[in-house]
Amino acid sequence: MGAETFVEVILAIILPPIGVFLRYGCGIEFWIDLLLTFLGYLPGVVYAIYVLVV
Numbered sequence: 001m002g003a004e005t006f007v008e009v010i011l012a013i014i015l016p017p018i019g020v021f022l023r024y025g026c027g028i029e030f031w032i033d034l035l036l037t038f039l040g041y042l043p044g045v046v047y048a049i050y051v052l053v054v
Contacts, residue, residue, distance in 0.1 A: 005052060012048035016041075020048050 012019030020033045029051050037044030 008052050009049060012052055013045055016044035016048035020051055023052060 008019045008022055010019075011022065016037045017030060017034045020030050024030055033044055033048050033051065036047050
């Protein structure tokens, strides 16, 4: 895990859509994460970390 990924994961824990946005921009991953974050904070965090690490 590089320094960029580490920073993205930290941001994904604090504000999940921001961490995903930094890597994918306004792609489908960002919109899915934004929706999951609105539905519940924890699903947004889990999805963001999954998308960033895998």
